[in-house]
Amino acid sequence: MLGGYMGKMLWVHLDTGAIEEQTVSEALQHDFIGGYGIGARLLYDHVPATADALSPENVLGFMTGPLTGTMTPTGTRWTVVCKSPLTDGWGDANGSGFFAVALKRAGYDGIFFTGVAPRPVYLYLEDGKAELRDASALWGWDCYQVEDWVKETLGRDVEAACIGPAGEKLVRIAGIVHHKGRVAARSGVGAVMGAKRLKLVAARGNLTIPVADPEGMRQLYKKYAGQIKSGVGFSNFYRKTGTPGYTSIGAVNGDSPVRNWRDSVAHFQGAENLEFEELLKYRVQRKACWHCPIACWGTCQLEYAGRPFEAHQPEYETGAAFGPLLMNSYYPSIIAANDLCNRYGLDTISAGSCIAFAFECYEAGVIGPGDTDGLELRWGNHTAMNQLLEKIARREGIGDFLAEGVQRATERLGAAARPFAIHIGGQELPMHDPRYEPAMGVIYRMDATPGRHTQACQFIVPPGYASDRPGFGEEPHKQAGRGHWVKEALCLHHVSSTAGLCLFGYLSMMVTALPEFISATWGHPFTLQDMMITGERIANVRQAFNVRAGINPLTWSIPERAYGIPALPDGPTAGIRVQIEQMTQEFLRDMGWTADTAVPRPEVLRRLGLDDIARDLWH
Ligand code: SF4
Known part of the structure; x- marks a missing residue:
């Protein structure tokens, strides 16, 4: 073993x-x-x-x-x-x-x-x-x-x-x-x-976790914890602010979706209210996960709507989903929404997306006050936002069908609601706009868990990895060839994730950290090249699970406005239309998956040692 x-x-x-x-x-x-x-x-x-x-x-x-x-x-x-x-x-x-x-x-x-x-x-x-x-x-x-x-x-x-x-x-x-x-x-x-x-x-648990080379692990810890403390990669960002440090930045640079993905950031007033210093007014403690030298999160204490409470600080995704997505810049209401999601056990990204969908349906008259128990679902109404959140969690009234997610809620409301349902394959999109980083459009569509920003490490090149890949959000109008980089990003990240490493740690140490720690833990050499092959094998098994379930991601409807159809007329991403079909085909060619059904080809599966799956999919 x-x-x-x-x-x-x-x-x-x-x-x-x-x-x-x-x-x-x-x-x-x-x-x-x-x-x-x-x-x-x-x-x-x-x-x-x-x-x-x-x-x-x-x-x-x-x-x-x-x-x-x-x-x-x-x-x-x-x-x-x-x-x-x-x-x-x-x-x-x-x-x-x-x-x-x-x-x-x-x-x-x-x-x-x-x-x-x-x-x-x-x-x-x-x-x-x-x-x-x-x-x-x-x-x-x-x-x-x-x-x-x-x-x-x-x-x-x-x-x-x-x-x-x-x-x-x-x-x-x-x-x-x-x-x-x-x-x-x-x-x-x-x-x-x-x-x-x-x-x-x-x-x-009090048992000891066996590692093959304890002394080697101690040396590696010294080296890589030192890198984290000396500012390698994103370590300073995660140590100083964590992801909430990006909440106001994303609301200005065009990465955060605004008004249910309909408008550009030029229409969002109040990004300055979402600056990290605003959050610090409520933060009482900076915190860390088990023995983590980054300590990226914290807890807040405040009162909102007459209710005093203590809650984890909202991450960027939560801040954006209950902020610009709903035209809301009142931080206490966002912390309160995070608190409710954590109490009831809800995904903050999907919850914010379901509420944005409901707000737009209300604005368009697809639903009215009679459907909402009198809640005024108007942009920026954070009181209604938090009340609707509780209805979803309890499946009360309109919350009952929003609790099904936007895809199934649309099936109930009909064609008039369809343009407002921002999801891929049933999963609500996270808060990184493909018009800002077009490769996210491919990742959202083609990973086996669609609509996920953490997959492929958000297209960010890990520190020290030799790659010509463009930086996240760099020159989004230059899209040809971007799909070719998704395989590399996806495969490397699959190994980081399955090894149990936090994404923020992966981006705060040189890329050599992962194979070196795995080698010392396993007692068996594991290289960067092995990372690519193992990551590819994992990507193929996940995809095979979907193929066998009858899923072809190329038949999913793309939420058009999130892909720049039509392109935004203003703001930092004005005029950007995501060339999704071209980039998807680049990705499919690199993966060796069929161009029209995204099925892994048998020779690819056999090369990865997945002969039984090759037989299943190609019998
Ligand atoms: S393990 Fe990750 S999430 Fe936890 S404190 Fe460290 S960097 Fe933050």
């Missing part, structure tokens, strides 16, 4: 309560690393192609990576995998904090849940032992109540990931929440957990 793994995974069969241990083979570790790499390989075999995402046939997995809990700076990520109830295809999401390390130290590299429990349950893990316990008394509680209960009842050293009322009510934009604000948010993973009647996973 390679170093960095506990060597065991669990299969928890919720229908019967049976718990099985699975040993992890070295081949699986070597070829798929961990996280959604191993997750995709296993779910390809275990989830039937026709399974409904909210049915007992779906499998929900919690995975760690080999670097999780080692001396690798920012090795803190836990990844949730399943079939997505938003896209009906491959789904994954990841969060940071302390949970992944506790899960691993409890003795497990990953946990997979099958079936549906007859009553609400939770899984408790401790030092190689696992027990399913009754969670009926916790059903209906919000994520803060669950977190407090875990610490008071199970112990201060127990870490947990849970769903709130949104996941319980099968809200398709629900996430899974740890530590009151470290959230695996996307792909609707919280709804899948709710469908399984699984309220939380809790872990206490």
